[in-house]
Amino acid sequence: MQGMTATIKANNANLKLMGAQHETINRCVKNFQIVAGRMAINEVVFALLSKTLSGETATALSDTRVVAFVLSVIASLGTFLGGLVTLFLVRVIGIGGDGTSGTSGTLVGVLQAFSAGVMLYMTFMDLVPEASAEIGSRETMLYFFVGVGIFGLLEAVFLDDSHSHADTHDNLHDHILEKSSSQPPKKSKKSRSRSPSKTKQTIKADKHETVDITSEKGKKQLLRTKGLGVYLSALSDARLGLQLAIAICLHNIPLMQEGMAVAIPLYAAGGSSFYVLGMTFANGLGEATFMHQMTSIQLKRTTKTAEPIGVIIGVAFFGSYLTPSVLSRSLAVVGGIMCCISIHELQPTAIRYAGQSRASASLFAGMFVVFCALEAVTEYFGHPHSHSEIDHSHLHNRNSNHHHQHIASDSIVNKVPKERAVEKESNIVWSGDGDSSSDLKSEKFPTAKFVRKGSLAGEDGTNSHVPSIVKAASSRIPPLNDPAVSAALRKGQSGRILVVGGSEEYSGAPFYAGIAALRTGADICHIACHPLSSAAIKTYSADLIVHPLIDPTIPIDQIILDVIDILKRVHVIIVGPGLSRNAFMQEVATRIIEHARELGLYIVLDADGLFLVQEKPSVISGYRKAVLTPNSGEFMRLCDKMNIPFSPLAKKEEEAVLALSKSLGKVTVILKGHNDVISDGQLCVSISETGSPRRCGGQGDLLSGVIATFLGWMKGFQEGLYSRDGKVRHENAITIDLQSDSAVESVDVSSEILACASGSVLLKRTSRRAFDMKGRSMTATVMADTLGQVFSEVFDEADFKKRN
Numbered sequence: 162m163q164g165m166t167a168t169i170k171a172n173n174a175n176l177k178l179m180g181a182q183h184e185t186i187n188r189c190v191k192n193f194q195i196v197a198g199r200m201a202i203n204e205v206v207f208a209l210l211s212k213t214l215s216g217e218t219a220t221a222l223s224d225t226r227v228v229a230f231v232l233s234v235i236a237s238l239g240t241f242l243g244g245l246v247t248l249f250l251v252r253v254i255g256i257g258g259d260g261t262s263g264t265s266g267t268l269v270g271v272l273q274a275f276s277a278g279v280m281l282y283m284t285f286m287d288l289v290p291e292a293s294a295e296i297g298s299r300e301t302m303l304y305f306f307v308g309v310g311i312f313g314l315l316e317a318v319f320l321d322d323s324h325s326h327a328d329t330h331d332n333l334h335d336h337i338l339e340k341s342s343s344q345p346p347k348k349s350k351k352s353r354s355r356s357p358s359k360t361k362q363t364i365k366a367d368k369h370e371t372v373d374i375t376s377e378k379g380k381k382q383l384l385r386t387k388g389l390g391v392y393l394s395a396l397s398d399a400r401l402g403l404q405l406a407i408a409i410c411l412h413n414i415p416l417m418q419e420g421m422a423v424a425i426p427l428y429a430a431g432g433s434s435f436y437v438l439g440m441t442f443a444n445g446l447g448e449a450t451f452m453h454q455m456t457s458i459q460l461k462r463t464t465k466t467a468e469p470i471g472v473i474i475g476v477a478f479f480g481s482y483l484t485p486s487v488l489s490r491s492l493a494v495v496g497g498i499m500c501c502i503s504i505h506e507l508q509p510t511a512i513r514y515a516g517q518s519r520a521s522a523s524l525f526a527g528m529f530v531v532f533c534a535l536e537a538v539t540e541y542f543g544h545p546h547s548h549s550e551i552d553h554s555h556l557h558n559r560n561s562n563h564h565h566q567h568i569a570s571d572s573i574v575n576k577v578p579k580e581r582a583v584e585k586e587s588n589i590v591w592s593g594d595g596d597s598s599s600d601l602k603s604e605k606f607p608t609a610k611f612v613r614k615g616s617l618a619g620e621d622g623t624n625s626h627v628p629s630i631v632k633a634a635s636s637r638i639p640p641l642n643d644p645a646v647s648a649a650l651r652k653g654q655s656g657r658i659l660v661v662g663g664s665e666e667y668s669g670a671p672f673y674a675g676i677a678a679l680r681t682g683a684d685i686c687h688i689a690c691h692p693l694s695s696a697a698i699k700t701y702s703a704d705l706i707v708h709p710l711i712d713p714t715i716p717i718d719q720i721i722l723d724v725i726d727i728l729k730r731v732h733v734i735i736v737g738p739g740l741s742r743n744a745f746m747q748e749v750a751t752r753i754i755e756h757a758r759e760l761g762l763y764i765v766l767d768a769d770g771l772f773l774v775q776e777k778p779s780v781i782s783g784y785r786k787a788v789l790t791p792n793s794g795e796f797m798r799l800c801d802k803m804n805i806p807f808s809p810l811a812k813k814e815e816e817a818v819l820a821l822s823k824s825l826g827k828v829t830v831i832l833k834g835h836n837d838v839i840s841d842g843q844l845c846v847s848i849s850e851t852g853s854p855r856r857c858g859g860q861g862d863l864l865s866g867v868i869a870t871f872l873g874w875m876k877g878f879q880e881g882l883y884s885r886d887g888k889v890r891h892e893n894a895i896t897i898d899l900q901s902d903s904a905v906e907s908v909d910v911s912s913e914i915l916a917c918a919s920g921s922v923l924l925k926r927t928s929r930r931a932f933d934m935k936g937r938s939m940t941a942t943v944m945a946d947t948l949g950q951v952f953s954e955v956f957d958e959a960d961f962k963k964r965n
């Protein structure tokens with residue numbers, strides 16, 4: 162009872178401490194919410210809470226940082242579960258707690274190995290891939306080794322040889338055995354309950370033996386990074402945070418140092434069940450002072466900052482510096498540390514106590530269990546990232562200053578605090594030739610805004626940032642007027658596209674997509690279609706290579722083999738224009754997408770390709786080289802499917818596009834409309850270029866071809882086929898300086914966003930030009946004819962300059 166009262170007091174104290182820290186966290190978090198769109202879990206939380214709570218409360222509680230913090234608390238409570246496990250072993254199975262059974266050492270060993278398996282699996286299957294997706298595998302591994310170095314350093318500095326790992330566990334074991342010999346093997350419930358005097362004695366008596374355990378925990382301050390790790394992961398990706406929380410929770414349950422190391426000696430010291438559980442619970446919440454007073458196990462833990470408190474301290478110190486790149490680097494460092502703990506600490510001890518065979522089996526069992534747990538989470542929340550997508554890295558070498566492209570902003574953009582989106586017009590004149598006869602050249606260009614969660618700088622929301630994304634994209638276009646570059650280019654290197662579409666009903670749509678690709682500048686365009694549309698498409702254009710492959714009379718496996726031959730020769734595929742929703746056509750398209758994913762091709766999904774995604778999101782989920790181009794109807798259906806609340810009337814497109822992208826595992830989504838809104842699940846860009854008032858069919862098909870061409874160029878550029886300044890840059894992202902009145906900040910923009918933004922501006926300008934020429938009689942054909950000219954005016958500025 163006394164223990165329980167103390168526990169409650171301790172928890173109250175803990176809550177007060179958390180309350181005091183709340184303001185600090187708020188301030189810090191405000192500053193680093195550069196990471197937009199961590200919404201999937203938040204929305205689930207919101208949906209659940211909004212049923213019982215008011216909208217405001219539900220919104221507050223489903224905030225990213227709250228969810229991240231709660232996840233880190235959940236992870237830390239694995240210690241409490243460790244106490245539960247111990248009680249179960251002691252009360253039900255009859256081993257471990259009082260050391261009467263010789264199997265306790267084996268059990269401890271087995272559980273240690275299990276923990277090692279969990280942590281190794283998490284490190285290499287989640288932390289490292291997640292970090293790689295953001296900063297690239299090379300940099301990730303460098304930071305991973307930094308983590309290894311930190312661990313080694315701490316071991317060297319803080320480890321007293323007399324407290325070596327093995328000794329520690331021997332001492333624990335001895336301690337347990339000693340307790341068992343000094344106490345009757347079985348106590349009555351009554352005798353096991355603690356009296357104050359007895360407790361005091363026991364604590365004193367335990368002091369010597371438990372110091373080693375404490376030292377072990379002390380030297381494992383490193384493990385405190387787990388809580389912060391979960392927090393960082395959750396900010397980086399809420400699903401990853403949840404996964405890591407589950408894994409660490411799993412690891413905490415058996416990890417002797419955490420749950421059982423606290424629980425076993427307490428139990429051996431005569432603690433009641435409530436007492437033991439209370440202690441482990443408090444330990445999990447990080448009530449160091451309380452633990453220090455109540456039990457000698459905590460004697461040397463005066464500086465202990467357990468997980469939630471570790472989070473607070475970590476955020477308080479580093480919050481203002483936490484950008485996506487820093488988060489990813491932190492994940493890599495945490496991965497290195499977790500790996501060291503597993504290999505250097507847990508597994509050797511496990512072998513010592515359980516023997517090699519049991520330890521190995523248990524390690525793999527740990528991996529398997531966490532695999533199953535994470536799969537369950539992934540099944541529910543979708544893929545947090547595509548492990549096959551490591552090459553989709555935003556790899557920067559900031560030190561070398563040139564390995565990432567740095568484009569200074571020279572237009573004005575809005576930063577949009579959620580409530581007060583105030584748009585400012587950009588002022589730059591894009592054209593370099595000074596020809597004012599063309600309105601396209603003299604107008605303001607482009608108007609784009611980055612949408613973020615929260616404020617990037619300043620509290621008043623007035624700071625403006627201007628990413629010149631279109632200008633940045635132009636630096637990745639093959640410079641055909643540069644003789645040195647063009648002389649070396651072979652046919653096909655400026656882009657090879659495959660359109661999968663064209664059915665009995667629709668022949669125009671695939672044609673528009675294909676011709677737009679060619680007119681934008683792709684070298685080759687194939688179309689794989691139903692035989693009944695192929696003849697028509699061929700007559701529209703001799704430039705398109707049309708394959709009447711998707712023939713219902715041919716076995717589907719044969720069709721796929723033929724299509725794979727083409728897939729191997731292209732950079733990008735567009736799936737959907739004129740495909741139809743016929744089951745056979747949809748099945749073929751599904752299989753083609755699967756193969757394109759395996760080959761790492763960019764995939765643009767439009768029209769009936771989006772119907773396919775709507776029916777079966779897993780076909781594209783987690784594939785970051787996928788670009789979805791829904792119109793508002795298609796977008797609503799996708800949101801509906803993914804349980805994302807969206808109403809066009811609410812005018813919250815940005816949030817919904819971010820959420821859709823996230824829920825599909827960070828595929829890039831461009832919602833077409835008055836403004837085109839683009840997100841890759843990390844950033845959201847809204848392009849408010851004026852288009853034409855005509856809504857004739859086929860414009861979306863043209864856009865898919867244009868975007869595909871830009872994507873092909875992004876790939877060619879990264880592969881070093883061409884560049885405007887002769888420098889090869891393999892990274893996916895391009896860093897753009899965002900200019901505000903007082904500061905310049907860098908933002909990494911993915912190639913996918915660049916391609917979509919460029920396509921959006923080009924298409925809207927083309928449609929306006931076509932409307933200016935033809936008025937109501939403007940059609941997609943007119944646009945296709947106008948595309949090349951507008952492209953030159955917009956993107957070839959540098960080339961014109963050179964020519965003049």
Ligand SMILES: NC(=O)C1=CN([C@@H]2O[C@H](COP(=O)(O)OP(=O)(O)OC[C@H]3O[C@@H](n4cnc5c(N)ncnc54)[C@H](OP(=O)(O)O)[C@@H]3O)[C@@H](O)[C@H]2O)[C@@H](O)CC1
Binds near residue numbers: 859
């Ligand atoms: N020349 C050709 O060969 C062309 C062929 N094409 C090919 O046609 C095929 C069908 O594609 P599609 O997008 O036209 O689907 P479609 O069945 O009309 O609409 C489905 C539902 O969505 C809705 N809806 C549509 N748009 C909306 C919006 N903006 N905002 C809101 N709602 C909207 C609409 O609802 P409704 O307006 O009827 O209430 C309707 O129920 C596809 O293969 C495509 O590639 C086209 O590319 C054009 C040129």
Ligand SMILES: Nc1ncnc2c1ncn2[C@@H]1O[C@H](COP(=O)(O)OP(=O)(O)OP(=O)(O)O)[C@@H](O)[C@H]1O
Binds near residue numbers: 792860863924
């Ligand atoms: N309300 C609007 N105002 C201005 N431009 C728009 C508007 N709606 C769509 N657009 C533009 O029209 C182009 C095609 O978008 P749309 O929504 O018509 O696609 P779609 O329905 O998929 O086309 P398709 O007819 O090819 O299937 C895009 O460039 C988009 O920006």
